[in-house]
Amino acid sequence: MKLITKMLLLIAMLMVPVIALYMYSNDQSIGVVEEQINIANQNRLKLFLEKIEGTMDQVSNYSNIITKDPDLYGMTGNALPADRYDYAVLVDSIERKLGLFSLSTDWMSRFSLYFPASGRAVSSHSSIVYDESYLTEHLSANWIFRPITVNGIPKRAFTRYFVEPYAGVTDLRQASIIVEVDLMEDNIVSLLDSFKSQGNNDPFLYKAPDGYVLNGTADGGIARRIIDSYDVAANVRAKNHDTIMLDNKRYLIYFFQSPKLGWTLIDYVPLADIVAxxxxSRYLFYVTVGLLLFLGGAAAYLLYVHVQVPVELLTESVSKLKKGQFSVRLPLNRNREFRRLIAQFNEMAAQIQHLVEKVYSEELRSKEAVMKQLQSQINPHFLYNSLAYIISMAKMNRPKPIEAMAYSLADYFKYTTRNVSMTTTIREEIDFVTSYMEIMNYQLNKICWRIAIPDSMQHMPIPRLLIQPVVENAIVHGLESKPDEGEIRIIGTDEADWCTITVEDDGAGLTAEELERLNGRIAQIETDGDSFGLWNVNQRLRHQFGGQSGIAIESSADGGLRVVLRWEKNEAAKEGDSHFFGSDRGRP
Structure with a gap:
């Protein structure tokens, strides 16, 4: 996982619990605020309703006082003053007293008196006419909401009738005085406005089915929609507040029913205004979180660009150095710290390249020296036997074998002492091996051979003196001790990626245990003295063609040994045809 991914995950892991805790805390705070607001609004609404009821009770008490006034007894019954002047003075006195009662309260109110026995009526604000049919129809002991006219101005008011004695409620003929108290709607509106000015409330009075008393700035549409969408009458006894949704907005509604008025005081508050x-604060928190996430992402990106990218480049370059690509270099980074590090890496890579090339050159020279030293060790081994043969033939005065041996020996040493190049072709090596077997056959007179090499292998490069030691080992250890004739077969095989040359004899051979020990000694890094020629060939193949190349020794079906030289061929050696060149030779 990349560094920037880890950092982004870490930032997310840090911010998620913070956001979760804040959302939980915010929800709890909103819940507490909503609960406290509910309690406060309910108390305010209850006190407000008690204030309205208290004022109405005060006005109702005035009606009892009015009925006890002695001047009113002059209007009851049939004992009216006969003199019109006295009657006018009595009416004026009663009207002034009713006006004082109206002024004794902060509410705009009207007091009217009806005298059923005399059919007269008196009011504190304007002259009225006694209407027995209207009183009979509307007379009630409860407050009613009705339209009225005051001094020619239409208004609406809460009206209540007080009858003395009370039995006159059902029969006007039994009533001596009927007091009509009118509390103007403007009083309630003023109170609602005062209540609304203390907060975000929007109170109004409601009585089913369509009785509304709104405050002066109320939104009548919302008030009616609240009533239409919420059954206040069904819930007012169970609870005093609730939450409703209007236009995808939450509203807190509060409601108290007045048993004296028969109306319900309703208030609603947009929850969004309360928790604004x-x-x-929540929006500011989200903005802050977004800013932190942006800054965290920017910091992660900067770290990715200025830290992870240079580190990945360095890691990739080190991997290339490990694979042997010593020419790798990095562009200098603008970051000062990594600029110095990259510069030092480039300097180190250059030094490593120089040292590796130097070591490689030294290794090549060392391998070349080793192969030349190994070649120099091969030559004396054969020279002694050849000179011994010539000396023997000279003593026997046989010039022809000496001449043939001398020519063959000259060709042999001409080939072995030519150190201009460390490599030769398989054709030249086979010609040299043929000369060697001819020389050995002059000495032993019992060797025959058969050679089969594909034409595609004739010009393949191999180390000089690679096959001759194997043939020499077959003659010395396999055929010399054999009493009758012996045969050597040299077979070449050109495969897809590998080349093999098999040298097989029908000599004495080895047991399985001896063969296993011989293969083990040849595979060692250093020789212990035995089988030096075969160990030498194996080492030269490995030096020239790589560690997978080498020789393997097996038992031959004819009883002798089969030595297989195997190496991986290069691209140039893969081309050519598959014809064979070969020879079958016996004794001369």
Whole structure:
């Protein structure tokens, strides 16, 4: 996983619990605020409703006082003053007293008196006419909401009738005085406005089915939609507040029913307005979190660009150095710290390249020296036997074998002492091996051979003196001790990626245990003295063609040994045809 991914995951892991805790805390805070607001609003609404009821009770008490006034007894019954002046003075006195009662309260109210026995009526604000049919129809001991006219101005008011004695409620003929108290709607509106000015509330009075008393700035549409969408009457006894949704907005509604008025005081508050400070704080938090995430992402990106990218480049370059690509170099980074590190890496890579090339050159020279030293060790081994043969033939005065041996020996040493190049072709090596076997056959007179090499292998390069030691080993250790004739077969095989040359004899051979020990000694890094020629060939193949190349010794079907020289061929050696050149030779 990349560094930038880890950092982004870490930032997310840090921010997720913070956001979760904040959301939980915010929800809890909103819940607490909502609960406290519910309690506060309910208490305010209850006190407000008690204030309205208290004022109405005060006005109702005035009606009892009015009925006890002695001047009113002059209007009851049939004992009216006969003199019109006295009657006018009595009516004026009663109207002034009713006006004082109206002024004794902060509410705009109207007091009217009806005298059923005399059919007269008196009011504190305007002259009225006694209407027995209207009173009979509307007379009630409860507050009613009705339209009225005051001094020619239409208004709406809460009206209540007080009858003295009370039995006159059902029969006007039994009533001596009927007091009509009118509390103007403007009083309730003023109170609602005062209540609304203390907060975000929007109170109104409601009575089913369509009785509304709204405050002066109320949104009548919302008030009616609240009533249409929420059954206040069904819930007012169970609880005093609830939450509703209008236009995807939450509203807190509060409601108290007045048993004296028969109306319900309703108030609603948009929850968004209440929790506006918390909402603003939440938005600020989200903006802060977004800013932190952006800055964290930017920091992660900067770390990725200025740290991870240079580190990955360095890691990739080190891997290339490990694979042997010593020419790798990095462009200098703008970051000062990594610029110095990259510069030092480039300097180190250059030094490593120089040292590796130097070591490689020294290794090549060392391998070349080793192969020349190995070649120099091969030559004396054969020279002694050849000179011994010539001396023997000279003593026997046989010039022809001496001449043939001398020519063959000259060709042999001409080939072995030519150190201009460390490599030769398989054709030249086979010609040299043929000369060697002819020389050995002059001495032993019992060797025959058969050679089969594909034409595609004739011009393949191999180390000089590679096959001759194997043939020499077959003659010395396999055929010399054999009483009758012996045969050597040299077979070449050109495969897809590998070349093999098999040298097989029908000599004495080795047991399985001896063969296993011989293969083990040849595979060693250093020889212990035995089988030096075969060990030498194996080492030269490995030096020339790589560690997978070498020789393997097996038992031959004819009883002798089979030595297989195997090496991986290069691209140039893979071309050519598959014809064979070969020879079958016996004794001369």
């Amino acid at each position: 400070p918390l909402t603003k």
